[in-house]
Amino acid sequence: MISFVTKMYIRYLGFGLLIWFPGALHAQHATPSCSAPRLDGGFFSPKQETYSDETALTYTCNDGRKPTVKGWWATSTCLNGTWSPEPQCIDEKACIAPDIPNAQYIEKSGWYNDGHKIRITCNEGYDPKDHDVTTTCINGKWSSVPVCEKNIHACGEPPQIPHAVIILQGYQEFFAADTTVQYECEDGYTVEGGDAKKYVYCIAGNWTEGPVCRTSTTSGSNERDGRPLYTKVEHCGAYPNVPNGDVVQQNDEFLKYQCNAFYTQVGSDTVKCYNNGSWSQLPICQTAFCSLHPADPVWKNLRLSGVEYIKEGEKKYISCIRQDFFSLVKCINGETVSTRCCDRYYHYYGRCL
Structure with a gap:
């Protein structure tokens, strides 16, 4: 057993060590400084060999050079042993990375050399204004920086539905045209037909009608909540007309529609008959092509013998008036995007923009 005298000796020995070596305890919590x-x-101030954490210095650059941030001077702060942002002087003809709202581009560094070209991609629900998607660093400034503007056919946030949640990874402010959003009812609730999942579609800036989530105990009887039951399709009489679509399958329970070529289907392809003589929601066959008309001045440089059609998402090389020159025309969200007229060499190496 350790005696009382021995315990006191150990205690005072430890206290003495802390008095002799206070730095040992402090070193465990010291924050790294910066060299x-x-x-x-360029040059900076204040001029020291080392700087404590959170110290800020100011720097500027010599003639012909500039900081990597806006302005002729900049600041950098010592944070945990590292300068942030790192002080740097670049050629005054270089360009600082542009800030383009609602757009993304491959950012290789915080600045770019004179002559560098950037190609942007607008976020979902936005389109490049005037189809302009590139900008070039020219003598320290960006030429005609692209603008991403809200697509007139885009939709805002989907409708909020009681007892349902949207199956998305994160919140979005805008949704591109033809976007499909999936709902799922909470436990104990189902939608009509017994399926716990339902979809809505963005069409020309508006969402289609969303699902109704009912308690599972009453979902078997539509009449209790005021909604009619399904019955045989013959009860509803003549088949409903879906513009640019046709009935491709039918039986006593439902009709199935299919859209014609150059049209895309929005909504369920299956239509049922309610016992009150009305049809369930019809699908929509939405335009899914672009057209090039010879009389349109936009295409005056192209050889068009008649109206040229391009399916949504597809592209075509169209001959230009100038011999052996072509324009690459794409159909994106119902609008045409085209390059200037170039020869095969420029198209092959991606230099025809």
Whole structure:
């Protein structure tokens, strides 16, 4: 057993060590400092060999150079042993990475050399204004920076439905035209037909009618909640007309529609008959092509013998008036996007924009 005198000796020995070596305890919690940064082509203040954490310094660049941020001077802060952002002077003809709202592009660094070209992609629900998707660094400034504007056919947030949730990975403010959004009813609720999942569609800026989630105990009887039951299709009489679509399958329980070529289907392809003589919601056959008319001045440089059609998402090489020159025309969201007239060499190497 350790005696009382021995315990006191150990206690005072430990206290003495802390008095002799206070730095040992402090070192466990010290934050790394920063060494003076190396700044080629510029100078900074204050000038020191080391800087404590959270110290800020100001720097500027020599003639012919500039900081990697806006303005002729910049600041950098010591954070956990590293300067943030790193002080750097670049050629004054280089360009700082542009801030383009609602767009994305491959950002290789915070700045780009003179002559560098950037190609952007607008976020979902936005389109490039005037189909302009590139900008070039020219003598320190970006030429005609692209603008991403809200698509007139895009939709806002989907409708909120009681006892249902949207199956999405994250919140979105806008949705592109023809977007499909899936709902799922909470436990104990189902939608008509016994399926716990339902879809809505963005059509010309509006969402189609959403599902109704009912308690499972009453879902078997539509008449209790005021909704009619399904019956044989013959009860509803003549088949409903779906513009640009046709009935491709039929039986006593339902009709199945299919859209014609160059049209895309929005909504369920199956239609049923209610016992009150009305049909369930019909599908919509939406235009899914672009057309090029010879009389349109936009296509005056192309050889068009008649109206040229391009399916949604597809592209075609169209001959130009100039011999052996072509334009690549794409159909995107019902609108045409085309390159200028170029020869095969420029198209092959992606230099025809």
